Amino acid sequence: MNTLAEPPSQQFHSDANRSSTDAPRRAAVRRALSNYQTARNRTGATFTDWKSARASAATIKHEALNHLDRYLEEFEQKFTARGGQVYWASDSKQARDYILELAKKNNVRAIVKSKAMTGEEIHLNQALLAEGYGVVESDLGEYIQQLKGEPPYHFVFPCMHLRRDEISDLFHRELGTAKTDNPEELTMIARRVLRRAYVEADMGISGGNFIVADTGMISITENEGNARLTVGLPKIHVALIGIEKVVPRLADLALFLPMLATAGTGQHMTGYNSMYGGPRQTGEIDGPEEFHVVFLDNHRTRLLADPEQRDALHCIRCGACLNVCPIFKNIGGHSYGTTYQGPIGSVITPHFRGLEDWKHLSGASSLCGACTETCPVGIDIHHHLLHNRRNAAAQKPAKGEQLLWKAFSFLMKRPSLYRFAMKFAPLGGLLHPLVQGTPMDPVAGWTGSRDFPAAPLGSFRERFRAHNAAKQSAAHTGGAR
Amino acid sequence: MISHQGDREAILGRVKEALREPAPLKHPAERSAGGEPTTAHFREWLPPVGAAIEERLDLFRKLSETLRSELIACASVREAAAEIASLASAGGWKTLALHQGELVDALLPLLPASLTILPLQSGYDKDQLEACDAGLTECDLLVAQTGSVCVTSKNSGGRVLSVLPPHHIVIARTGQLVTDLTEAYQSLAAKYRDGYPSMISFITGPSRTGDIERILVLGAHGPKRLTILLLP
Numbered sequence: 001m002n003t004l005a006e007p008p009s010q011q012f013h014s015d016a017n018r019s020s021t022d023a024p025r026r027a028a029v030r031r032a033l034s035n036y037q038t039a040r041n042r043t044g045a046t047f048t049d050w051k052s053a054r055a056s057a058a059t060i061k062h063e064a065l066n067h068l069d070r071y072l073e074e075f076e077q078k079f080t081a082r083g084g085q086v087y088w089a090s091d092s093k094q095a096r097d098y099i100l101e102l103a104k105k106n107n108v109r110a111i112v113k114s115k116a117m118t119g120e121e122i123h124l125n126q127a128l129l130a131e132g133y134g135v136v137e138s139d140l141g142e143y144i145q146q147l148k149g150e151p152p153y154h155f156v157f158p159c160m161h162l163r164r165d166e167i168s169d170l171f172h173r174e175l176g177t178a179k180t181d182n183p184e185e186l187t188m189i190a191r192r193v194l195r196r197a198y199v200e201a202d203m204g205i206s207g208g209n210f211i212v213a214d215t216g217m218i219s220i221t222e223n224e225g226n227a228r229l230t231v232g233l234p235k236i237h238v239a240l241i242g243i244e245k246v247v248p249r250l251a252d253l254a255l256f257l258p259m260l261a262t263a264g265t266g267q268h269m270t271g272y273n274s275m276y277g278g279p280r281q282t283g284e285i286d287g288p289e290e291f292h293v294v295f296l297d298n299h300r301t302r303l304l305a306d307p308e309q310r311d312a313l314h315c316i317r318c319g320a321c322l323n324v325c326p327i328f329k330n331i332g333g334h335s336y337g338t339t340y341q342g343p344i345g346s347v348i349t350p351h352f353r354g355l356e357d358w359k360h361l362s363g364a365s366s367l368c369g370a371c372t373e374t375c376p377v378g379i380d381i382h383h384h385l386l387h388n389r390r391n392a393a394a395q396k397p398a399k400g401e402q403l404l405w406k407a408f409s410f411l412m413k414r415p416s417l418y419r420f421a422m423k424f425a426p427l428g429g430l431l432h433p434l435v436q437g438t439p440m441d442p443v444a445g446w447t448g449s450r451d452f453p454a455a456p457l458g459s460f461r462e463r464f465r466a467h468n469a470a471k472q473s474a475a476h477t478g479g480a481r
Numbered sequence: 482m483i484s485h486q487g488d489r490e491a492i493l494g495r496v497k498e499a500l501r502e503p504a505p506l507k508h509p510a511e512r513s514a515g516g517e518p519t520t521a522h523f524r525e526w527l528p529p530v531g532a533a534i535e536e537r538l539d540l541f542r543k544l545s546e547t548l549r550s551e552l553i554a555c556a557s558v559r560e561a562a563a564e565i566a567s568l569a570s571a572g573g574w575k576t577l578a579l580h581q582g583e584l585v586d587a588l589l590p591l592l593p594a595s596l597t598i599l600p601l602q603s604g605y606d607k608d609q610l611e612a613c614d615a616g617l618t619e620c621d622l623l624v625a626q627t628g629s630v631c632v633t634s635k636n637s638g639g640r641v642l643s644v645l646p647p648h649h650i651v652i653a654r655t656g657q658l659v660t661d662l663t664e665a666y667q668s669l670a671a672k673y674r675d676g677y678p679s680m681i682s683f684i685t686g687p688s689r690t691g692d693i694e695r696i697l698v699l700g701a702h703g704p705k706r707l708t709i710l711l712l713p
Contacts, residue, residue: 032695046528053526058508066504069496082676088487098487140701141692157692164693183693187701194702198645199607215677225644225688225703232640232680233607243492250670254662255523257683258627268528268544269627271689272644272703274682281679285580285604286639291679297492305499311507378508 008337009360015335016364022332025161029329032160036323039266046268057259058378061314064213064246068304071213071246072295078216082278084291091298092122098294099124099205099238103133106236106290108203112194114220114227115139116207117155117317118240118296121339124205135205136197138226140190147174153333155340156264156319161332194226204234204288208241209260209316211293215250216277218293221260223271231276237288239276243295244304244313250275256316263376264318303351309384312347314377321371321381327364336361343371347384350392359392361385422459429455523663530626530660537625537658544628548686549699551708558584561652561710562591565617568708569596572648574614578605580638582619584652584712601638616646616704620653621681622668623709626661629685630709631669635678643684649704654712 006014019025044050064071076086089095095118103111111133113119125146128135137146141158145151147170152158159167164181171177177189206227210219218239220227231237247256253275261267280287304310322328322342333341338349338361346361362385371381411418432452435441443452530540545552555561565588569577577592578599579585592598599605599613618638622631630651632643643649659665662683669681688703699705 028694035695047526048529049526053523055508056522056526059506062504062506066500068500069493072493072496082679085485086489087485088489088492090488090491094487138702139692140690144692157695159692160695162693167693183696184698186693187690187698191700191702195611198702199611217677217681223688224690224701226701228644228682229641229702232644243496251663251666254666255527257662258527265691267685269629269683269685271685271687272682273629273685274680276680277677278679281634281676284634284639284679285601286641287634287679295492297488297495301492301495301499304496307502307504310504380507 008357011337012335012360012364015337016331019332019335020330025332026330028163029161029332032157033323033329036266040262040320040323041266043262043266043268047262053255053259054376054378057255057376058311058314060247060252060255061316061377062311064248065244065304065310065313068243068246071248072211072243074213075211075216075246078214079278079293080216082216082281084216084278084293087292087294089294089296089298095122095240095294095296095298096124096127098292099240100127100131100133102236102238102292103128103131103203106202108133108236110197110201111135111203111205112138112197112201112230112234113142113205114207114222114230115142115158116205116240117152117339118207118242119205120151121298122240122296124240136194136201138194138197138224138230139222140187140224140226143190143194144170147171151334151339153341154319154322155317155345156322161334198229198233201230201234203236203238204230204232205238205240206231208239208245208293210253210256211241211243211246212250212253212275212277213246213248215275217250217275218277219253219257219273219275221257221270221273223265223267225272228272228274231274231288232286235289237276237279237291238294239292240294240296242300243297244300244315259376260316260318263320263374299352303348306351309347309351309387311379312344312351312381312384314379315344315348316377317344318376320374320376324370324374326366326368326370331364336364343381343385344379347379347381347388350388355388355392355395359388362388362392419459419461425455425459426457521663524661527661528626532660534655534658537660538655541623541625541628541658544625545686545709548628549707550628550630550686551706552711553708554711556713558587558712559591561712562588564708564710565650566593568615568648568650569593572614574648576613577615577617578610578613578638578642578646579617580619580642582636584619584654585617588617588652601642610641610645613646615648615650616642617650617652618643620651620657621672622665623653623658623711624660624662624665624683625658627683627685629683630707631665631681631683633669633678633682634680640680643682644688644703647700647704648706648708649684649687651707651709652712653709 087098137143144159153161168179208218209221257273261270279291328342338345350358365385369382576597580601620630620632634640687699687707688701690701
């Protein structure tokens with residue numbers, strides 16, 4: 001896990017090494033994802049034209065992001081006209097302070113929260129708990145992770161890495177419930193506990209999947225109904241949402257909701273897709289008295305300022321790129337040490353938290369392009385990983401590597417020197433066993449888990465020359481007969 | 482003390498500054514006019530529905546089955562009341578929560594006398610509603626393409642009647658079935674020209690989760706069962 005003493009790249013390497021040799025965990029993750037792939041393919045095939053739908057989604061997001069200021073202001077105007085309040089937070093601290101202030105001002109005693117990755121991003125729960133506010137995660141996966149004291153493993157499937165017996169043990173330990181290996185019984189345990197949380201809470205905190213500009217609404221997608229209850233029963237609703245989540249029109253959701261469901265879980269439509277435009281209105285019997293939307297920048301504008309990678313902000317957090325990523329499947333979600341795991345997380349984290357500290361994630365890719373292929377809003381994810389590599393190299397050139405390339409190019413331009421140098425290759429092969437496995441081994445990164453091939457005694461050029469000579473002499477002999 | 486708008490000007494300033502250089506459009510939508518796709522095209526790309534009412538009904542029926550919603554065709558309000566009575570006796574219900582509305586009002590006198598009715602008129606006690614065995618609501622629309630029931634805070638007894646009790650019964654007319662989400666949004670826009678309700682929710686099947694080993698479990702937090710009583 002992420003410890004303060006260790007730089008992110010070292011933590012990444014040690015966690016990735018450990019996770020990739022944890023065969024049972026990898027098997028569990030693979031099993032969970034194999035069902036996803038089948039469902040997604042089946043649902044995707046029902047679309048008349050998935051490619052055009054995807055191009056259209058990309059175009060709509062491009063329009064939204066490239067006029068972001070206009071759409072945010074349009075949302076604000078429509079939303080406040082109906083009694084909502086908008087708070088603009090530049091960074092995590094500002095967002096946390098505002099929510100804490102709201103809790104204080106309203107004498108809030110209990111808080112219930114539905115799934116919000118922005119909450120993870122700003123470490124909201126820790127801040128609320130530190131000030132003495134009880135906060136309960138209501139999404140089943142998030143609730144399990146909260147009990148376990150672990151961040152989500154995957155930003156759509158928070159506890160996909162856990163087996164039922166581990167969850168049963170956790171509930172037994174934390175809630176005192178009887179052990180069971182039945183997922184339904186485990187779900188019902190959480191249901192019973194959390195029902196009280198909705199009824200007793202006086203503040204509900206949610207995230208948001210879409211900011212709808214033309215009607216001033218926040219759209220929330222979920223399967224369990226926990227978000228419906230979180231923003232339905234308490235007297236204050238706070239939605240913490242990244243500024244990039246804009247769509248221009250309510251009608252755009254007719255495209256985005258089915259695409260989010262298909263790409264995210266392989267469903268035609270997620271269980272509950274709800275649009276909230278303001279607090280309780282005149283004539284309505286329930287709903288919160290106050291509805292606050294907290295717009296979170298937290299370095300999103302830094303990514304926005306890069307036209308080459310601006311489309312990384314199109315992301316609708318469906319999680320499809322994680323589900324198909326060979327690296328994610330091998331190293332798992334926690335190794336990344338980021339709020340947003342997998343390929344898209346590796347693209348955006350260096351922008352949010354600093355390229356120098358997080359550039360190692362650009363290498364956490366086989367560049368197979370499965371992420372780009374599967375993305376429902378057409379983000380060129382694996383190209384952006386290459387862009388990040390290039391930018392990191394330009395920002396802080398790797399001196400040793402540069403020297404090596406210079407030497408290589410010097411050698412390659414001088415054939416006679418190259419031929420001379422090649423004569424020493426077998427010598428290197430002979431000497432290598434003396435240093436193999438020691439810090440002096442020049443190819444230690446390779447030989448740690450693989451054999452290094454021995455250099456042949458003759459070069460290809462020598463063999464080629466010998467082969468040609470043999471053929472020619474054979475031809476001469478043949479002609480003489 | 483915190484300014485009630487926070488860093489509004491600073492953030493908008495950074496956004497405007499960031500957008501001075503335009504980003505290339507990498508995936509231009511093919512059939513868009515003037516570079517901006519219109520929502521009218523969505524229909525050509527999304528799963529097909531069929532134009533006739535029978536086709537729409539067939540698809541809605543098929544999807545309901547997949548989603549594990551229970552769709553029951555009722556010839557009359559009387560028949561719908563009988564369905565509720567049999568669900569109530571099978572489920573051992575004591576209390577049914579409901580709201581006022583044209584269809585519910587017609588049903589109310591026909592419901593079994595043994596059921597305690599909790600009408601949500603101007604408000605309710607949260608604990609009392611939580612303890613109900615079922616919630617009966619009307620809806621705004623049904624969507625054929627997705628098998629969804631569209632409820633709003635205005636027409637379905639507020640925000641939580643359709644999600645807090647363990648069994649949600651929807652009473653609807655066949656005429657409320659629209660083709661797809663595009664038509665649903667058009668219809669909502671026309672209906673609520675003077676102001677949308679504070680909540681619009683597309684409910685697609687009973688509450689569900691796959692958080693434990695990706696195994697489907699119904700009734701995670703919301704209703705374990707969703708019954709749609711469909712009148713002509």
